[in-house]
Amino acid sequence: MNKITYREALNQAMAEEMTRDDRVFLMGEEVAEYNGAYKVSQGLLDKFGPKRVIDTPITELGFAGLGVGASMTGLRPVIEFMTWNFAILALDQIVNAAAKMKYMSGGQYSCPMVFRGAGGSAARVGAQHSQSLENWIANVPGLKVVMPSNPADAKGLLKASIRDNDTVIFIENEINYGDVGPVPEGEYIIPLGKADIKRVGSDVTIVAHSRMTGFALEAAKILAQQGIEAEVVDPRTIRPLDEETIVASVVKTNCAVVVEEGWRFAGIGAEISARIMERAFDDLDSPVIRVTGKDVPMPYAANLELMALPSVADIVEAARVACGRA
Amino acid sequence: MANRLAARFKGRHDSQQYFLVGVAMSAEQKSGITHEGDFYSEEALHEMHDSMLFIRRFEEKAGQLYGLKKIGGFCHLCNGQEAVCVGLNSAADAKDYMMTSYRDHGHILARGTDPTAVMAELLGRAGGVVKGKGGSMHMFDIEKNFAGGNGIVGEQVPIGLGFGFSSWYKEDGRVTVCIMGDGGINQGAVYESFNMAALWKLPIVFLVENNQYAMGTSLDRASAETQLYKRGISFKIPGIKIDGMDVLEFDKRMREAIEHARSGKGPMLVEANTYRYRGHSMSDPATYRTRAEVDEWRSGRDPIARLQNQMIAAGLSTEEAFKQKDKDIKKEVAAIAKAAEAQPEPDASELWTDIYSDPIEGAYPETGKVY
Ligand SMILES: Cc1ncc(C[n+]2csc(CCOP(=O)(O)OP(=O)(O)O)c2C)c(N)n1
Ligand SMILES: [Mg+2]
Numbered sequence: 001m002n003k004i005t006y007r008e009a010l011n012q013a014m015a016e017e018m019t020r021d022d023r024v025f026l027m028g029e030e031v032a033e034y035n036g037a038y039k040v041s042q043g044l045l046d047k048f049g050p051k052r053v054i055d056t057p058i059t060e061l062g063f064a065g066l067g068v069g070a071s072m073t074g075l076r077p078v079i080e081f082m083t084w085n086f087a088i089l090a091l092d093q094i095v096n097a098a099a100k101m102k103y104m105s106g107g108q109y110s111c112p113m114v115f116r117g118a119g120g121s122a123a124r125v126g127a128q129h130s131q132s133l134e135n136w137i138a139n140v141p142g143l144k145v146v147m148p149s150n151p152a153d154a155k156g157l158l159k160a161s162i163r164d165n166d167t168v169i170f171i172e173n174e175i176n177y178g179d180v181g182p183v184p185e186g187e188y189i190i191p192l193g194k195a196d197i198k199r200v201g202s203d204v205t206i207v208a209h210s211r212m213t214g215f216a217l218e219a220a221k222i223l224a225q226q227g228i229e230a231e232v233v234d235p236r237t238i239r240p241l242d243e244e245t246i247v248a249s250v251v252k253t254n255c256a257v258v259v260e261e262g263w264r265f266a267g268i269g270a271e272i273s274a275r276i277m278e279r280a281f282d283d284l285d286s287p288v289i290r291v292t293g294k295d296v297p298m299p300y301a302a303n304l305e306l307m308a309l310p311s312v313a314d315i316v317e318a319a320r321v322a323c324g325r326a
Numbered sequence: 327m328a329n330r331l332a333a334r335f336k337g338r339h340d341s342q343q344y345f346l347v348g349v350a351m352s353a354e355q356k357s358g359i360t361h362e363g364d365f366y367s368e369e370a371l372h373e374m375h376d377s378m379l380f381i382r383r384f385e386e387k388a389g390q391l392y393g394l395k396k397i398g399g400f401c402h403l404c405n406g407q408e409a410v411c412v413g414l415n416s417a418a419d420a421k422d423y424m425m426t427s428y429r430d431h432g433h434i435l436a437r438g439t440d441p442t443a444v445m446a447e448l449l450g451r452a453g454g455v456v457k458g459k460g461g462s463m464h465m466f467d468i469e470k471n472f473a474g475g476n477g478i479v480g481e482q483v484p485i486g487l488g489f490g491f492s493s494w495y496k497e498d499g500r501v502t503v504c505i506m507g508d509g510g511i512n513q514g515a516v517y518e519s520f521n522m523a524a525l526w527k528l529p530i531v532f533l534v535e536n537n538q539y540a541m542g543t544s545l546d547r548a549s550a551e552t553q554l555y556k557r558g559i560s561f562k563i564p565g566i567k568i569d570g571m572d573v574l575e576f577d578k579r580m581r582e583a584i585e586h587a588r589s590g591k592g593p594m595l596v597e598a599n600t601y602r603y604r605g606h607s608m609s610d611p612a613t614y615r616t617r618a619e620v621d622e623w624r625s626g627r628d629p630i631a632r633l634q635n636q637m638i639a640a641g642l643s644t645e646e647a648f649k650q651k652d653k654d655i656k657k658e659v660a661a662i663a664k665a666a667e668a669q670p671e672p673d674a675s676e677l678w679t680d681i682y683s684d685p686i687e688g689a690y691p692e693t694g695k696v697y
Contacts, residue, residue: 062518069488106456193686240689
């Protein structure tokens with residue numbers, strides 16, 4: 001299997017879908033002539049021309065709404081936000097329009113489209129450019145929220161997202177863009193709403209998404225050296241959440257750690273741990289433990305930044321506590 | 327009635343069209359009214375008149391039903407603004423796209439949507455245009471290319487931009503008429519949309535219904551530039567101001583604006599000067615304006631009375647005939663309200679439908695299971 005980067009995998013997914021379906025177009029800031037702020041759209045302008053790969057002014061709310069309107073008339077917009085921090089300016093169109101258009105119109109209009117871009121904390125860029133906001137958006141009915149943790153998932157999930165008939169919020173990870181991994185060529189589709197067990201284990205369940213999946217896998221390696229077999233579950237789709245896979249794992253291991261880069265308050269971890277409590281209370285030997293980003297705006301200094309984020313060591317420690325081996 | 331409102335005012339022709347269809351007859355020989363060189367046939371005029379009157383009586387009925395607590399929530403009536411609704415739909419093609427704010431009853435009726443379905447929507451009934459899920463502010467009719475019904479002030483403007491983009495992309499010859507209020511035009515998203523629409527020469531007419539107030543805020547208290555048609559200047563969008571109380575004038579000038587957009591010259595901004603007779607919504611006693619001001623518009627410039635006077639002067643109808651027509655329409659509206667009220671509320675299962683097009687089996691909570 002070809003080994004390519006997460007960035008190239010996303011690029012491949014878009015190129016293949018644009019070749020397959022001429023209703024698909026890519027729009028955003030610097031996506032065309034600049035080849036993407038993070039080079040995800042490298043070469044697409046040359047391949048598909050300026051009608052289908054469109055540079056916009058810096059006007060997030062405006063072009064998000066353009067995508068909503070275009071999707072309502074049968075086009076398949078892929079709207080790129082340079083990062084999700086900037087999508088905050090476009091939230092009205094995402095939350096008030098795309099998410100509820102189908103419901104409000106009694107099923108007449110729907111918004112089959114993808115909003116995608118880099119999310120999560122980046123490196124040394126300070127508080128406004130480094131945050132995880134997936135919990136905001138995952139709270140909204142009508143949206144699907146997808147967050148790939150490796151190159152193969154990036155490709156398979158993006159292709160599925162572009163084909164999906166609903167609005168998909170596709171949150172990439174800036175730090176993962178350069179990660180290399182095996183990616184199947186051509187038709188490779190990962191269905192939305194299905195979690196993936198990234199590592200099988202019987203002692204403790206670690207649920208982690210996006211960049212934290214990699215952290216969890218590293219923690220699992222360390223735990224294995226200590227005689228603890230961790231099962232790492234990557235939800236991949238945050239909404240709708242594949243509760244079954246998570247619960248089945250907890251029923252097997254009887255304890256769980258939920259990891260996320262974002263803030264603790266009303267975070268994704270809070271949601272997942274509540275569901276584990278609702279569905280697997282009797283199977284739990286210990287309380288679910290959340291490992292999250294610290295409840296502070298992201299600082300700039302290297303040492304403080306590291307402290308603000310979950311670490312592999314944090315996950316190892318939490319897992320040991322959860323399974324009673326601290 | 328549905329049929330009458332749906333008609334594209336086929337009776338309207340200009341003299342050129344007469345020759346095109348080979349009817350060698352001048353406008354003067356046929357009964358009608360010539361307005362600024364455009365001929366409006368008797369049938370077309372009656373249709374415009376009846377549509378405006380129908381909208382007014384429909385809104386009054388909605389107001390009554392609101393008073394009886396049969397209609398809930400927010401309910402924004404468009405009394406006084408009927409010429410804009412009707413003139414616009416006379417000017418636009420059936421294939422053209424349209425979207426507006428929450429003040430949407432008149433527009434969707436003028437578009438030709440079944441009035442019983444509109445009334446049923448107001449009443450939250452199963453047979454409502456959007457199955458009782460939207461209410462007064464969220465009217466949609468995809469068949470009529472009517473895309474809402476938006477409760478967030480200005481939100482429909484970037485969406486309209488997308489409809490216009492789509493027509494540019496598909497080269498389908500449609501024009502999008504994107505309607506907003508004099509308050510709505512102050513939203514930032516409007517200028518983002520103006521910029522992109524002009525940059526890419528999209529086929530869009532931005533129509534501002536300037537009814538002089540945004541809730542209780544008069545135009546001059548909210549806008550540094552009160553000539554709203556000039557708001558597109560820095561985007562090189564040509565703007566015109568039209569008397570929105572004169573249906574013939576509005577139809578004519580709106581047609582020119584739509585033609586401009588359709589011909590590939592890019593967007594256009596139209597300001598319709600109009601007035602809402604009622605409060606902003608049903609809960610608004612409108613104490614921020616004087617009785618004299620309201621009267622000046624109501625009795626001096628009313629669009630329905632104006633057309634009636636023109637038609638009577640042209641010998642096309644009489645005061646008595648209009649009185650009878652009004653009675654008939656009131657009866658019709660009463661029957662529509664009765665039929666809509668007789669409908670059941672939406673089935674409980676509707677709570678969980680229309681969330682996703684591709685639902686994911688077994689995923690919580692979208693299956694509707696509650697623990
Ligand atoms: C974003 C947003 N802000 C505020 C409101 C509350 N609001 C509803 S209507 C309205 C006034 C809008 O006036 P205008 O655009 O002139 O339209 P009109 O009601 O006169 O038709 C306001 C402030 C809202 N619905 N959405
Ligand atoms: Mg107003």
